[in-house]
Amino acid sequence: MLLFFNPKRSNKAGRGFIERLVDLDLIGNVLLLGAAVMFFLALEYTTQGMAWGSAKVIGLLAGSFLAALLFAAWQWRKGDGALxxxxxxxxxxxxxxxxxxxxxxxxxxxxxxxxxxxxxxxxxxxxxxxxxxxxxxxxxxxxxxxxxxxxxxxxxxxxxxxxxxxxxxxxxxxxxxxxxxxxxxxxxxxxxxxxxxxxxxxxxxxxxxxxxxxxxxxxxxxxxxxxxxxxxxxxxxxxxxxxxxxxxxxxxxxxxxxxxxxxxxxxxxxxxxxxxxxxxxxxxxxxxxxxxxxxxxxxxxxxxxxxxxxxxxxxxxxxxxxxxxxxxxxxxxxxxxxxxxxxxx
CATH class of the missing domain: 1.20.1250.20 (MFS general substrate transporter like domains)
Incomplete structure (x- = not known):
C-alpha cells in the first residue's frame, strides 16, 4: 500500500484549517447530538420508573423535538454544505x-x-x-x-x-x-x-x-x-x-x-x-x-x-x-x- 497506492489529490487540499472546520457543519452536529441526547435521556428515565407524563420526561421530549426541527431547518439553509x-x-x-x-x-x-x-x-x-x-x-x-x-x-x-x-x-x-x-x-x-x-x-x-x-x-x-x-x-x-x-x-x-x-x-x-x-x-x-x-x-x-x-x-x-x-x-x-x-x- 505504501509503495504502490497513489491516491488522488483532493481539491480541498490547499484550504486552511478554519475553512475545513467550517465544512464540518459543527452547528448541525451540535443540534443533532442535542436532540439525540435529550430523547435517549427521556427514554432512560421511563425505564427507571418515571412516568411519561412527568415534567422532566415531557421537557426532554419537547427539547428533543425542538432541536430536531432546528437541525432540519439548519440543514435546509446550509444546502450542499450541510451535514x-x-x-x-x-x-x-x-x-x-x-x-x-x-x-x-x-x-x-x-x-x-x-x-x-x-x-x-x-x-x-x-x-x-x-x-x-x-x-x-x-x-x-x-x-x-x-x-x-x-x-x-x-x-x-x-x-x-x-x-x-x-x-x-x-x-x-x-x-x-x-x-x-x-x-x-x-x-x-x-x-x-x-x-x-x-x-x-x-x-x-x-x-x-x-x-x-x-x-x-x-x-x-x-x-x-x-x-x-x-x-x-x-x-x-x-x-x-x-x-x-x-x-x-x-x-x-x-x-x-x-x-x-x-x-x-x-x-x-x-x-x-x-x-x-x-x-x-x-x-x-x-x-x-x-x-x-x-x-x-x-x-x-x-x-x-x-x-x-x-x-x-x-x-x-x-x-x-x-x-x-x-x-x-x-x-x-x-x-x-x-x-x-x-x-x-
Whole structure:
C-alpha cells in the first residue's frame, strides 16, 4: 500500500484549517447530538420508573423535538454544505433506503436483544447455551444476504428483494409474538429462521440502491446516511423495547400479580438469576408474566417490519447491472438539466 497506492489529490487540499472546520457543519452536529441526547435521556428515565407524563420526561421530549426541527431547518439553509445535504437526503431512493434501514434495524434490535433473554428466562438455559440457540439466526441472515446479492447481480433490480424480504421478515416477527412458555424447539427455531431469512434478503438493498441512482461523488454521503439510519433505529427502539418490557413487569406488580416480589430487584437481577428470586410455587405464574412482557416487546417490532416493506416500495426501479450504467449517467444528466431549467438563476 505504501509503495504502490497513489491516491488522488483532493481539491480541498490547499484550504486552511478554519475553512475545513467550517465544512464540518459543527452547528448541525451540535443540534443533532442535542436532540439525540435529550430523547435517549427521556427514554432512560421511563425505564427507571418515571412516568411519561412527568415534567422532566415531557421537557426532554419537547427539547428533543425542538432541536430536531432546528437541525432540519439548519440543514435546509446550509444546502450542499450541510451535514446531511437536503439535495441528497430528499432524493426518492435515498430517502426510501434510509427509512427502510431505520425500520429494519428498529425491528430487529429487540429480537436480537430480547430473544436471548427469553432463552435464559423462559427456557432456563445458560448464557452460553442462549448464544448457541441464536446461531441459526445469524447464519441464515448471512446466507440469505449473500443470496440476495447474487440475485440482484443477475436480475439487476433491488426493489423486489427489498419488498419481499421485509414482508417475509415481518411474518416471522408476527410468529415470534406467539411464543409461549411451553414452545417447542421447532417453533422458536423456525420463527427466528423465517425472520432472519426475510430481513437477510432486504437488509443490504438500501446500500445497493443509493449506489445505483446517485453520482459517484454523492454516494459516500448517501451511504453514511443509510448507516446512520440503521444505528438511529436500533438505538431508539432498543430503549423503547426496554421501556415496554420493564413497564409490563411494573404493571404486573401494580395489579398484584407479583405480590411479595421486589420488582426492581427482579429486573436488576436479569434473566439468568430471576428464577432464584422467585419462590418455587410462584415460578410457573412468574414465567407466564415474564413471557408476556417479552412478547409485548416483539409486538412492537411487527409494525416496524411492515413499515419497512411499505417504504421499500418507493425505491426506484433502476438496474444495477453494468450494461445499464450508461442509462444511469444519462438519467442523472437529464435530471440535472431539468433542475437547471427550473432554476435558471
Amino acid at each position: 446531511m445535504p437536503p439535495r441528497i437526503i430528499t432524493q426518492r431512493t435515498v430517502a426510501a433506503s434510509c427509512g427502510m434501514a431505520f425500520m429494519i434495524y428498529a425491528a430487529l434490535i429487540n429480537l436480537t436483544f430480547f430473544l436471548p433473554v427469553w432463552f435464559q428466562a423462559i427456557r432456563g438455559v445458560s448464557a452460553m447455551r442462549s448464544g448457541v440457540n441464536m446461531i441459526p439466526y445469524f447464519v441464515v441472515n448471512a446466507v440469505f444476504s449473500l443470496a440476495a446479492g447474487w440475485f440482484v447481480s443477475k436480475v439487476g433490480y433491488v426493489t423486489p428483494p427489498a419488498v419481499i424480504g421485509s414482508a417475509v421478515g415481518t411474518a416471522g416477527l408476527a410468529l415470534m409474538t406467539q411464543l409461549r412458555v411451553d414452545a417447542t424447539t421447532v417453533q422458536w427455531a423456525g420463527y427466528q429462521v423465517l425472520t432472519s431469512a426475510g430481513f437477510g434478503i432486504s437488509i443490504q438493498q438500501g446500500f445497493m440502491a443509493v449506489q445505483t441512482v446517485l453520482r459517484e461523488e454523492d454516494i459516500a454521503i448517501a451511504t453514511a446516511a443509510v448507516v446512520a439510519s440503521q444505528s438511529l433505529g436500533a438505538a431508539i427502539f432498543l430503549s423503547v423495547g426496554n421501556s415496554v418490557f420493564q413497564g409490563q413487569l411494573i404493571r404486573a406488580t401494580a395489579a398484584r400479580l407479583l405480590d411479595g416480589l421486589d420488582i426492581k430487584k427482579l429486573i436488576d437481577g436479569g434473566a439468568a438469576s430471576f428464577r432464584h428470586l422467585v419462590p418455587a410455587e410462584d415460578l410457573p405464574a412468574m414465567l407466564e408474566i415474564y413471557n408476556a412482557a417479552l412478547t409485548k416487546v416483539f409486538i412492537v417490532s411487527v409494525p416496524l417490519g411492515a413499515l419497512s416493506a411499505i417504504i421499500s416500495c418507493f425505491i426506484e426501479w433502476k438496474s444495477v447491472r453494468p450494461a445499464t450504467r450508461g442509462d444511469k449517467e444519462k438519467a442523472i444528466q437529464q435530471e440535472s438539466g431539468e433542475e437547471a431549467e427550473k432554476n435558471p438563476g
